[in-house]
Amino acid sequence: MKQLEVTRLQLQDKLDAAKTQAERNRLGQFATPGKLADEIVAASLSLLGSRTPVRFLDPGFGTGSFYSSLLNQISPKRFKKASGFEIDRHYGDEAKQLWGNTLLELRLEDFTKAVPPESSAQKYNVVVCNPPYVRHHHLGRDQKEHLKRAVSDLVGLNMNGLSGLYCYFMVLSQAWMADKGVAAWLVPSEFMDVNYGVHVKKFLLDKVTLLRIHRFDPAEVQFDDALVSSAVVFFRNELPPKAHSVEFTFGGSLAKPKKTDRLEAERLRTSSKWTGLADQTSLRASEKGDQTLADLFQIRRGLATGCNSFFVLPAAKVKELGIPKRFVKPILPSPRDLEVDEIQSSADGVPLIKNQRFLIDCALSEADLRRESPELWSYLETGKKAGVAERYLCAHRDPWYSQEKRPAAPFLCTYMGRPTQKSAVPFRFILNHSKATAANVYLLLYPKPLFAELLSGSPDLLRKVWERLTLITGETLVGEGRIYGGGLHKMEPKELANVPAEGILDLIPSARRSKQPTLFDG
Numbered sequence: 001m002k003q004l005e006v007t008r009l010q011l012q013d014k015l016d017a018a019k020t021q022a023e024r025n026r027l028g029q030f031a032t033p034g035k036l037a038d039e040i041v042a043a044s045l046s047l048l049g050s051r052t053p054v055r056f057l058d059p060g061f062g063t064g065s066f067y068s069s070l071l072n073q074i075s076p077k078r079f080k081k082a083s084g085f086e087i088d089r090h091y092g093d094e095a096k097q098l099w100g101n102t103l104l105e106l107r108l109e110d111f112t113k114a115v116p117p118e119s120s121a122q123k124y125n126v127v128v129c130n131p132p133y134v135r136h137h138h139l140g141r142d143q144k145e146h147l148k149r150a151v152s153d154l155v156g157l158n159m160n161g162l163s164g165l166y167c168y169f170m171v172l173s174q175a176w177m178a179d180k181g182v183a184a185w186l187v188p189s190e191f192m193d194v195n196y197g198v199h200v201k202k203f204l205l206d207k208v209t210l211l212r213i214h215r216f217d218p219a220e221v222q223f224d225d226a227l228v229s230s231a232v233v234f235f236r237n238e239l240p241p242k243a244h245s246v247e248f249t250f251g252g253s254l255a256k257p258k259k260t261d262r263l264e265a266e267r268l269r270t271s272s273k274w275t276g277l278a279d280q281t282s283l284r285a286s287e288k289g290d291q292t293l294a295d296l297f298q299i300r301r302g303l304a305t306g307c308n309s310f311f312v313l314p315a316a317k318v319k320e321l322g323i324p325k326r327f328v329k330p331i332l333p334s335p336r337d338l339e340v341d342e343i344q345s346s347a348d349g350v351p352l353i354k355n356q357r358f359l360i361d362c363a364l365s366e367a368d369l370r371r372e373s374p375e376l377w378s379y380l381e382t383g384k385k386a387g388v389a390e391r392y393l394c395a396h397r398d399p400w401y402s403q404e405k406r407p408a409a410p411f412l413c414t415y416m417g418r419p420t421q422k423s424a425v426p427f428r429f430i431l432n433h434s435k436a437t438a439a440n441v442y443l444l445l446y447p448k449p450l451f452a453e454l455l456s457g458s459p460d461l462l463r464k465v466w467e468r469l470t471l472i473t474g475e476t477l478v479g480e481g482r483i484y485g486g487g488l489h490k491m492e493p494k495e496l497a498n499v500p501a502e503g504i505l506d507l508i509p510s511a512r513r514s515k516q517p518t519l520f521d522g
Contacts, residue, residue, distance in 0.1 A: 005068045008098060009034065012063045015091055029062070029088070032130045032186060037065040039254040040232055041073055044128055044184040047211060047234060055081040057124035057176055059111040059131065059169055062086065063095045066128040067104060079103060083124070085111035112147055112168055116175040125181035131169035133188060136162045136196075151199075155207050160196035167191060167200050170233070174208060177237040182211075189215050189231035192274035193482045201274070205265055208235040210246050215275065217251040217258070218483045229483050240265060248277070275482065291505060291512065294497035297445040301415070301493055302438040303404040305359065306393035310383050311403070312439070315356045322375035323360070330436035331359040335414045335428060341470075342431045349408075349435025359437065361403040369399075408435045409444035410455065411466060416441070416490045425474035426489040427481075431466040443496055445469075454508065461507065468503040476500065 012031050019029075032040075048054070054074060058066050061084030070082075083105045086092035092108040099106065107114065117123050136144070147168045148159050154175055159167065166187050173183060191197035192213070204210040211234040218229040232254065244265040251258030263277060271277055293299065305311040313321075318328055332338060333355040344352040362369060362376065370377040380401055383389060394400040410432055417426040430442070438444060447455055455462045480498050481491035505512055 002072060004098070005034065005072065008063050008065070008068050011094055011098060012065075015063065015094060019090070029091075030130070030133060031062055032065040034065060034069070036186070037069040038073070040128060040184050040186060041066055041069040043212075043232070043234065043254045044126055044182055045070075045073065047182040047236070048126055052078075052125065053080045054078050054126050055124045055178065055181075056083070056126045056128070057173075058084045058129050059127070059173060059176075060085065060129050061095060061106060062091050062130070064099055064104075066130075067099065070126075070128075071102070081105075081122075081124070083107065085109060085114065087111070112150060112165075112172055120178055123178040123181070124176055125178045127173050127177055127181065127183040129169065129173070129184075130186040131166040134165035136164055139165060155203060157199045157203060159199050162194075162196040163200070164188070164191075164196075167196070170200065171203050174203075174237060179237060181237045183208075183233075183235050183237070185233045187231060187233060189229045189275060190482055192231070193272075201268070204233070204235060205240065205269055207239075209238050209240045209244065210235050210265070210268075212247040212249065213274070214249040214254055214257060215251075218488075248274075273480070291501045292497060293445070293499050293501050293504075295448075296451050296501055296504060296511065297411070297447055297497070299493040299497050300406070300444050300446070302412075302440040302442040302444055303406040304393055304440045305403060306391050306397075307383075307388045308439060310386070310388050311360045311401070312357050313360070315358060318358050321379050323379065324373055324376070327360060327362045327373060327376050328358040329361055330434060331357050332412070332430075332432075332436050332438045332442065333357045334439070334441055335417070338430070341428060342466075343434050343436070345434035351432075351434035351436045359403060360401060363399070363402050365399060406437045406444065407446075408432060408437055409446050410462060411445035411447075411469060412438055413443040413445065413469075413491065413496060414441065415443055416488060418488055419474065423474075425472075425477065427474075427477050427491060429466060429469040429472075431463065443491065443493055445496075451508075451511065464507055465504055468507065471503055472499060 016029075016031065045054075054070070056067065056070055056079070058064070061067070064084065067082060067084065082103055084095075085107050086095060087108070087110050089108055092106065096106045096108070139147070144161060147165075148161070151157050151159050151168060151171050155171060157171065159171075166185075170183075170185050170187065173185075177183060191200050192215075213231055213233050215231045216229070245262045246265060246268060247260065247262055249257035249260050268274060268277070312331055313323075313328075330350045332343070332351065333353075337355040339354060346352055350356065360376070360380075364372065366377070366380075369380070383401070388394060389400045397403075412430040412432055414428045414430075417428065419426050446452075455465065476499060477491065477496075478489055480495045481489050482495070483489050
């Protein structure tokens with residue numbers, strides 16, 4: 001059987017090379033490394049018991065990394081049944097030939113549309129899978145409706161429309177599992193922290209017994225061809241017992257994790273984010289009812305232009321094209337090109353920085369624009385010829401070259417980042433004295449009305465608030481945000497809004513909720 005694994009690895013390389021990276025990304029095809037497959041199978045077998053006959057299922061078979069591992073870890077006498085599903089014949093036809101002399105039944109069809117066995121004797125007690133990591137925007141409307149209906153019929157859950165395909169695979173697998181069967185799912189860890197993961201977590205807490213979640217260190221990427229932070233979810237197909245607790249492990253390997261903890265299921269049930277929960281000594285500020293940045297700021301993502309390379313121009317290019325000033329406005333460069341964290345301003349609101357950028361923004365019709373500014377109209381015509389006007393965001397704007405309304409914000413936070421040698425905090429807070437807006441690589445913090453009044457009359461307070469923002473620890477920010485493979489951290493507006501505001505409230509005691517509940521509402 002070990003020779004078959006050598007052959008399988010060669011086959012995997014050949015089949016992967018025959019597809020482009022973009023194709024495999026769109027279809028969510030990321031093969032499980034052999035060593036990782038061995039660890040997941042070994043952990044699954046330990047949960048099943050050493051003598052229990054094995055009825056194995058892999059709903060996203062690929063070339064069969066888990067099946068190969070299983071063949072090398074148990075004796076043939078323990079095997080009672082083995083099945084797999086593979087929708088892509090590019091892999092399935094070759095895999096079927098490779099494993100043709102074994103007891104595997106490989107079905108070349110869509111697992112989510114297959115009918116599960118009615119007889120418990122025909123169901124499976126070991127389900128191991130690395131499901132396709134297909135994001136929701138690659139799922140057609142009809143496919144989404146089918147998947148949501150299937151989950152609703154099976155477990156009575158109304159899945160979020162932003163759920164990736166892997167979420168449906170995990171939930172739908174229960175219908176194929178024997179009572180007390182075990183399952184191991186290698187999935188992106190983001191489901192633990194995002195809104196679309198709510199129903200998946202409900203399934204894991206209410207419909208089955210969640211045994212363990214192992215989260216790999218994001219700095220130790222498990223796939224060479226996918227920057228995704230991975231986790232392995234283990235559960236047993238039975239209702240959870242009372243006072244149930246779940247093992248959470250982190251880093252290292254499944255057999256030798258860096259950290260191990262147990263969390264009560266009730267704690268998980270009341271926590272919006274599970275990633276890093278085991279490291280927390282107390283509840284998050286938002287969970288305790290403490291005041292957060294949401295009490296002081298309206299936080300919004302920067303604007304999406306639809307094509308930064310076309311709409312965002314250097315100052316020299318604007319001058320060269322002869323575009324009138326009234327059709328452009330200053331916009332901050334990307335964080336990697338912004339060398340300062342405090343942005344000074346000229347008298348007309350242009351930021352005094354290197355890499356000055358300007359955003360084309362015009363509400364005139366094409367006819368009026370052609371008459372009033374032939375120079376800008378001529379430039380926009382080049383965008384039409386290049387297909388910019390047909391891009392999704394542009395095509396849904398009228399006119400296509402107008403922009404979202406995002407006034408300059410006094411405070412900004414970078415949307416994504418990694419820890420560096422200079423700073424362990426992956427996010428930067430920016431103090432902006434200029435009238436420059438920002439693209440969606442930033443989060444914009446707009447002070448709520450009465451807070452804005454206080455700040456407008458006190459430049460010193462403005463600076464102190466910014467300084468308190470920069471003192472928010474990396475641990476706090478990372479705990480609210482999310483992390484991807486390779487150590488990339490991201491923060492959405494609602495996540496930043498959950499960050500405790502205690503340091504800023506020390507500067508403005510009147511804003512504390514206990515004294516004046518509605519002071520900064522608006």
